Amino acid sequence: MTEPQKPRRRQSERAKTTRQQIISAAGLLFEEKGYEGAAINEIIELAGTNKGGFYFHFPGGRHDLAVAILNSTLAMEGLQPQELKLQEVVDTGSILAYRITKEADLRAALRLSLHKNARDIYGTPWPDWITINTTQLTEAQQRGEVRAGVSPTEQAYQIAGAWAGLVVVSEAIDGHLNNVEERVARMYMNLLSTIAHPGTLPEVDFSMDRGRRLYTAHLERKSTPPPDATA
Structure with missing residues (x-):
């Protein structure tokens, strides 16, 4: 059979x-x-x-x-649930910052998304990414990780704009993306320092290699064959 x-x-x-x-x-x-x-x-x-x-x-x-x-760009491969929802916010952008240094598809996606008529021609992923970050930040606020009075939606817009701008400006100035992971890590640290509860911020991992570590672990899991059910 x-x-x-x-x-x-x-x-x-x-x-x-x-x-x-x-x-x-x-x-x-x-x-x-x-x-x-x-x-x-x-x-x-x-x-x-x-x-x-x-x-x-x-x-x-x-x-x-x-x-x-x-x-x-919205596959979010490698993103894992974390105790802190703010960590997931950082991880979302950190993984993509690592991947964009390696994958022409994602670099092309960024260029396509910045076309002035992208929304009318083929669509744009930015509203969906903002929705993802808004959901993460809303849950983080409900858990007390984010200060009261902070607007998750407004912060999600800032994160999306800062992330895209950093990648574009880094490539324009440096001619490569070798420094983008470090810059993205600092961006998240700066942005979150203004909205996170003081007791939460020290627990967030802003390491510049975090995206690489998470995505590499994801690829290793994918390449590992499942255990033999008959064993």
């Missing part, structure tokens, strides 16, 4: 691989040339596929690719 399923599994794995290759190729070209400058034929060639394979996965062309890349 299991033998006929193997070809289907292999086909499914190949399809996933092809889809990711297309997304990765698009990420590189969107990052380099922007949304309008990245030609479909260039993406297909860089991905090592053909038009049939491309449009099978992305029938809407560049639009569907942009949506897929932007959705990757």
Whole structure:
């Protein structure tokens, strides 16, 4: 009974691989040339596929690719529940700060999200990210981690704007993102110092390598095969 399923599994794995290759190729070209400058034929060639394979996965062309890349910014992979909700606020941005130094898809997502007509063309992840941070900050306030009178929504807007601005300015000034993790860690420390309960702030880990540690642990968990149920 299991033998006929193997070809289907292999086909499914190949399809996933092809889809990711297309997304990765698009990420590189969107990052380099922007949304309008990245030609479909260039993406297909860089991905090592053909038009049939491309449009099978992305029938809407560049639009569907942009949506897929932007959705990757909200995957929140590596984020783990913490005793302090403020720690989760920091971890959300710290993981993405680490990933953006490694993944062209996320760098492309940031560029796409800052397009002046992004909301009308393919959407933008910023409202959803603000909602995530607002929810985290609201729960943190309910637990007494955040000072009374602080507006979680307003703070969430500030965090999103500060995070994006730091990444863009760091790359513009330095020509690379090697320093962005340290700058993001300091940003969170500065922002949270104005809203956190004095007894809570010392318990928050603002280490510049926290995002790397969390995401690396996540990848290790994903690559570890499940225990043999028959053992």
